[in-house]
Amino acid sequence: MSDRQISTQLTAIYKVLSRAYGPQHWWPGDTPFEVMVGAVLTQNTAWTNVEKAIANLKKSRLLSLSRLHGAPGRQLAFLIRPSGYFNIKAQRLKSLTAFVAGRYRGSLKRMFADDPRTLREGLLGVNGIGPETADSILLYAANRPYFVVDAYTKRVFGRHGLIADGAVYHEVQQLFMGNLPADVRLYNEYHALIVRIGKERCKKNRPLCAGCPLEKFLPG
DNA sequence: TGCCAGGCCGGGT
DNA sequence: ACCCGGCATGGC
Numbered sequence: 001m002s003d004r005q006i007s008t009q010l011t012a013i014y015k016v017l018s019r020a021y022g023p024q025h026w027w028p029g030d031t032p033f034e035v036m037v038g039a040v041l042t043q044n045t046a047w048t049n050v051e052k053a054i055a056n057l058k059k060s061r062l063l064s065l066s067r068l069h070g071a072p073g074r075q076l077a078f079l080i081r082p083s084g085y086f087n088i089k090a091q092r093l094k095s096l097t098a099f100v101a102g103r104y105r106g107s108l109k110r111m112f113a114d115d116p117r118t119l120r121e122g123l124l125g126v127n128g129i130g131p132e133t134a135d136s137i138l139l140y141a142a143n144r145p146y147f148v149v150d151a152y153t154k155r156v157f158g159r160h161g162l163i164a165d166g167a168v169y170h171e172v173q174q175l176f177m178g179n180l181p182a183d184v185r186l187y188n189e190y191h192a193l194i195v196r197i198g199k200e201r202c203k204k205n206r207p208l209c210a211g212c213p214l215e216k217f218l219p220g
Numbered sequence: 221t222g223c224c225a226g227g228c229c230g231g232g233t
Numbered sequence: 234a235c236c237c238g239g240c241a242t243g244g245c
């Protein structure tokens with residue numbers, strides 16, 4: 001397939017999803033900081049569980065950079081229990097707030113104003129922040145055009161023959177970023193739609209999707 | 221009742 | 234450079 005054909009295909013799939021499901025209003029979070037916290041808490045975890053954890057943080061008035069940074073790790077871990085991996089995620093949240101405090105003097109505004117590539121490298125250097133979490137923060141909190149790749153992305157586009165089996169994060173990301181305009185709004189909505197159709201019709205143990213909006217894009 | 225969910229790290233080959 | 238076990242709760 002030529003680059004032009006790939007672009008056309010990606011755009012066509014986006015349009016079908018967009019027609020089928022409409023605007024997704026992502027990321028589900030009230031503030032950029034809440035988005036960052038959610039990005040960590042949702043690692044390999046159902047979003048419904050994350051919501052409970054975030055509700056606990058809100059109830060305890062800890063959902064701000066300074067309050068979370070100052071909170072005892074014990075308390076933090078207890079509050080985010082419903083999101084699973086609570087000990088490790090408490091540390092990761094601490095690492096993240098320490099990063100903002102150390103490099104940007106505790107200012108999210110300064111952090112978001114930083115050069116996107118520099119910020120991405122910085123985030124990837126934080127223990128517990130991998131490519132998906134970093135890109136989620138960049139796209140949904142900092143409004144920078146980085147395409148977020150997750151398990152759903154690989155599954156959905158793998159089944160449609162646009163991604164090879166062993167494809168690594170960067171390769172998948174390149175498929176999108178190399179063939180679509182660098183548009184925050186587009187990347188935001190596209191990823192949200194992928195998650196939507198992934199949850200609904202492309203689960204692990206449901207090999208085929210009868211009546212799936214993307215049926216006509218199936219390979220072969 | 222087991223399998224799965226919007227990953228990532230550290231240690232072993 | 235890959236491969237794997239560990240991390241943990243809640244929903245179906």
